[in-house]
Amino acid sequence: MRVVAMLPTYNEAGTIRQCVEQILRLPLETAVVIADDASPDGTGQIADQLAAEYPGRVVVVHRKGPRGRGLAGIEGFQRCLELPAEYIVEMDADLQHNPEDIPRLVAAAERSGAAIVVGSRYVPGGGEVNRPASRRLVSRLANAYLRLALGLSLRDCSSGFRLFRREALAGLDLATMSARGPWILQEVLWRAKQRGYRMVEIPICFLERAAGESKLNVGILLRSLVTPWLLRRSSAFGGRA
Ligand SMILES: Nc1nc2c(ncn2[C@@H]2O[C@H](COP(=O)(O)OP(=O)(O)O)[C@@H](O)[C@H]2O)c(=O)[nH]1
Ligand SMILES: [Mg+2]
Numbered sequence: 409m410r411v412v413a414m415l416p417t418y419n420e421a422g423t424i425r426q427c428v429e430q431i432l433r434l435p436l437e438t439a440v441v442i443a444d445d446a447s448p449d450g451t452g453q454i455a456d457q458l459a460a461e462y463p464g465r466v467v468v469v470h471r472k473g474p475r476g477r478g479l480a481g482i483e484g485f486q487r488c489l490e491l492p493a494e495y496i497v498e499m500d501a502d503l504q505h506n507p508e509d510i511p512r513l514v515a516a517a518e519r520s521g522a523a524i525v526v527g528s529r530y531v532p533g534g535g536e537v538n539r540p541a542s543r544r545l546v547s548r549l550a551n552a553y554l555r556l557a558l559g560l561s562l563r564d565c566s567s568g569f570r571l572f573r574r575e576a577l578a579g580l581d582l583a584t585m586s587a588r589g590p591w592i593l594q595e596v597l598w599r600a601k602q603r604g605y606r607m608v609e610i611p612i613c614f615l616e617r618a619a620g621e622s623k624l625n626v627g628i629l630l631r632s633l634v635t636p637w638l639l640r641r642s643s644a645f646g647g648r649a
Contacts, residue, residue, distance in 0.1 A: 422619025430507035443484030478592030523576035523605035527569035533611030557636035
């Protein structure tokens with residue numbers, strides 16, 4: 409098995425099957441780990457059906473306890489590391505990240521030797537389809553800010569489409585991460601930077617949501633913006649950011 413895709417899911421019943429099947433049909437040895445937070449729309453049951461249809465290639469983590477993109481991501485990653493995969497790819501289950509881009513992420517990792525390959529909307533060739541100009545602007549501004557606050561040279565610090573080399577992901581020490589929500593995306597970059605990991609970006613097109621609803625809101629955005637400072641402070645006081 410070469411690549412395991414980690415899909416955090418909350419209410420993605422409209423897209424999960426197509427997303428998983430597209431990943432399994434890629435011309436690579438692939439598997440999928442779904443980390444579902446007891447979605448009320450039945451995503452978890454569809455995931456179980458997929459696991460039964462594709463034995464050994466689909467693993468479902470039914471999370472209990474507090475819900476969260478960050479918490480689910482950590483548990484999903486830990487499950488991925490129990491599988492013999494060379495690369496782990498995290499991505500949305502709503503088809504906003506195109507499964508067909510996965511081979512390009514893998515190729516970029518092999519070409520560059522980087523620890524992490526980020527699918528980026530903000531490098532030449534990348535972009536977003538049919539997003540209202542206001543949301544694009546907010547995302548761009550937030551990213552320019554995050555890049556400075558985290559001290560990174562990445563253009564897309566809030567992309568949820570990323571490939572990790574197995575050893576790099578294991579080296580992040582997931583069990584000690586603190587983010588419960590989507591700001592986990594920033595915590596992972598911060599840690600990767602502290603570990604001296606090389607990160608590269610390749611262009612991706614962020615597609616329109618095919619079904620379901622975004623869980624992003626102003627609270628999450630603000631929390632993401634303060635995250636770099638909390639991580640810096642915790643590092644300065646000897647905490648394990
Ligand atoms: N398990 C889990 N997944 C979540 C949660 N919130 C969001 N997700 C998933 O994380 C991915 C990204 O979330 P999404 O709402 O699409 O964010 P957006 O693309 O920025 O609008 C999707 O696959 C969601 O289903 C959560 O609380 N728990
Ligand atoms: Mg999405």
